[in-house]
Amino acid sequence: MDLVLNTFGTSLQVENQMFLVAHSDGKQLIDPDKLKTISISKGAKISSDAALLAIEREIEVLFIDGTGKPAGRIWSVKYGSISTIRRKQLSFIDSPESISWLKGLICEKLDNQVALLLSITSTDKNLKEVHKKSLERIESIREKVVNAPAERLADLLPSLRGWEGSASMYYFGAISACLPENLRFLQRSQNPATDVFNMLLNYAYGILYGKVEGALIRAGIDPYIGVMHRDEYNRPVLVYDVIEKFRVWADYVVFGLAAQQVFTPDCYSVRDDGSYWLENNGKRILIQSFNDYLSEVIKVKGVDRSRAIHIDLYAQSLARMFERA
Numbered sequence: 001m002d003l004v005l006n007t008f009g010t011s012l013q014v015e016n017q018m019f020l021v022a023h024s025d026g027k028q029l030i031d032p033d034k035l036k037t038i039s040i041s042k043g044a045k046i047s048s049d050a051a052l053l054a055i056e057r058e059i060e061v062l063f064i065d066g067t068g069k070p071a072g073r074i075w076s077v078k079y080g081s082i083s084t085i086r087r088k089q090l091s092f093i094d095s096p097e098s099i100s101w102l103k104g105l106i107c108e109k110l111d112n113q114v115a116l117l118l119s120i121t122s123t124d125k126n127l128k129e130v131h132k133k134s135l136e137r138i139e140s141i142r143e144k145v146v147n148a149p150a151e152r153l154a155d156l157l158p159s160l161r162g163w164e165g166s167a168s169m170y171y172f173g174a175i176s177a178c179l180p181e182n183l184r185f186l187q188r189s190q191n192p193a194t195d196v197f198n199m200l201l202n203y204a205y206g207i208l209y210g211k212v213e214g215a216l217i218r219a220g221i222d223p224y225i226g227v228m229h230r231d232e233y234n235r236p237v238l239v240y241d242v243i244e245k246f247r248v249w250a251d252y253v254v255f256g257l258a259a260q261q262v263f264t265p266d267c268y269s270v271r272d273d274g275s276y277w278l279e280n281n282g283k284r285i286l287i288q289s290f291n292d293y294l295s296e297v298i299k300v301k302g303v304d305r306s307r308a309i310h311i312d313l314y315a316q317s318l319a320r321m322f323e324r325a
Helices: 048-056 084-093 096-119 125-147 153-177 196-218 237-245 247-259 280-295 307-324
Strands: 002-005 011-015 018-023 026-030 037-041 060-064 070-074 268-270 276-278 297-300 303-306
Touching: 002 018, 002 280, 011 048, 037 196, 048 060, 048 070, 060 196, 070 196, 084 096, 084 307, 096 125, 096 153, 096 237, 096 247, 125 153, 196 237, 196 247, 196 276, 196 280, 196 307, 237 247, 237 307, 247 280, 276 280, 280 307, 297 307, 303 307
Parallel strands: 002 037, 037 060
Antiparallel strands: 011 018, 018 026, 060 070, 268 276, 297 303
């Protein structure tokens, strides 16, 4: 269970070794054994007793910014494993294995994009043609990624970044074409979003960032040592790499909600600079929908687990791969 505190004035305390959530509508006791994560947005607060209880029960506590990304987290002094994994992680970056891993990661992202586009379509004949061309171009880019020769990762990175960016442009163009007309957009806009769809997508990606970063830390991996995204000061760049494998989950949820016209004007606000920001009603819908989706059990490589658990399992397999480097 994920506890989300995003209403101004809400507080999290402890009473009889239970979490006590206090807000304007009353109080609620929650068994710590039922919680996996606690997310706290601006305007809500947590007591030191509640923080210590979360640490004791190994419950992840995240402080969330306005875009849904974790701005900070509380964890115990135990990192999650011995330092061997993190030393091997550094060796992996400059090894030949890093090239095949990264190419495989990007190919999986492109395959996921194609799968989502094949699951949706437009009734407009002209837009169907846009959809078809986007699929063909993404498939063509995938072939380039697979066949790209390189002995050093540094030599390959500029091409990979360029191909990935082109594929995303075609992908989101096709998604926009299949949305209700009032929600279509010209391009991806991040921090801030300039339309409703990108606002929702940015927030969902923010939730996913927190899940991936937590999984890497629990597996004993340093999220600040990346492969494709490297040397960005004070940023968890490996999270930006690994999240590519899972972004499509956020895309599915956001597209489904947008296609159903779930978000009314009271779910978001538009500021003077034209930027779109999710408000509490919208956050409640999106967070619940995405967490429900992540809780669904699916089969990956013969293993039936929730999507959230599969993120943890992948992080553990990544740690083992680093150890072998």
